[in-house]
Amino acid sequence: MSACPTCNCRKPLGFGIKMAFQPIVDIAKKNVFAYEALVRGENGEGAGRILGQVTEENKYTFDQSCRVQAIETASRIKLPGSLSINFMPNAIYEPETCLEKTLETAKRTQFNRNNIIFEVTEQEQVVSQQFLVEVFEAYRKEGFKTAIDDFGAGYAGLNLLADFQPDILKIDMKLIRDICQNKVKQTLVRSIQQIGEELGIQLIAEGIETEDEYKYLRDSGITLMQGYYFQKPMLEAIQDVNFP
Known part of the structure; x- marks a missing residue:
């Protein structure tokens, strides 16, 4: 495979980007597990x-810029705990080479690479699932944690789990919405919980907006949660979470 193209990772698309941070909370420990x-x-x-301005021509540079901006900002605001960064697998040329800027940024800003989680949405149609597995394996080798976002709503699903078991599965918010009133969603989420337990994968329920959703998931044994019910994303800032 060809090496990654050279680029200016700080201003990729002719406009600036910033990062907002949303907490992923551990309701059992009453602390923040990570910030996305x-x-x-x-x-x-x-x-x-x-994202509407990202094209085939600039997606690699955009992807790299998001990583750099996320790590630099997290270091500057002294983000506690882990940092979860979304990445675009179709923007990657060769996993190890494309990690060079990430590793350099973490080292330069003194942000612990073991506190970085790379998550990919299950809804993104990757060119090759085997290549995505290679990317995940390369990331894990460097000490990064891995996550599949929007699990239960996309293209990869169980086929991807058969080839690679990430550290984290984030249950898609469409399965969470009004789950307290929907027996089908309850059954599906219980199945995902069983998969996570048997494969040793942590689960995060995302998109929680109501007290009823929170209470149902809490009573079901899910402890890691994310959503507006806890806190909306904050631009280049964090604040204390008001736990229920």
């Missing part, structure tokens, strides 16, 4: 507006 870095525009513009 979410891309925003320079003036706080939403992710949709930014």
Whole structure:
């Protein structure tokens, strides 16, 4: 495979990007498990507006820039615990080479690489599932944790789990919405819980917005959660979480 192209990782698309951070909470320990870095525009513009400008030509540079910006900002605001970064597998040329900027940034900012989680959405159609497995394995070799986002809603699903078991599965918010009233969703989430338990994979329920959703998941034994119910993403900042 060819090496990654050279690029200016700080201003990839002709506009600036910033990062917002949303906590992933551990309701059993009453602390923050990690913060997910979410891309925003320079003036706080939403992710949709930014991602809408990503093309085949600039996606590699965009992906690299998001990693650098997330780590630099997390270091600057003294982000406690782990940092979860979304990555675009179709933007990667060769896993080890494409990690060089990430490793350099972590070293330069003194951000512990063992506190970095790389997550990929299950909804992204990767060119090759085997290549995605190679990417995950390369990341794990360097000490990064791995996660599959939106699990239960996309293209990879159980086929990917058969080839690679990530550290974390994030249960898709569509399965979480109104789960307290939907027996089908309850059954599906219980199945995912069983998979996680038997394979030694941590589960995060994402997209929690109501007290009823929170209470149902809590009573079901899920302890890692993320969503507006706890805190909305904050631009280049964090604050104490008000635990229920």
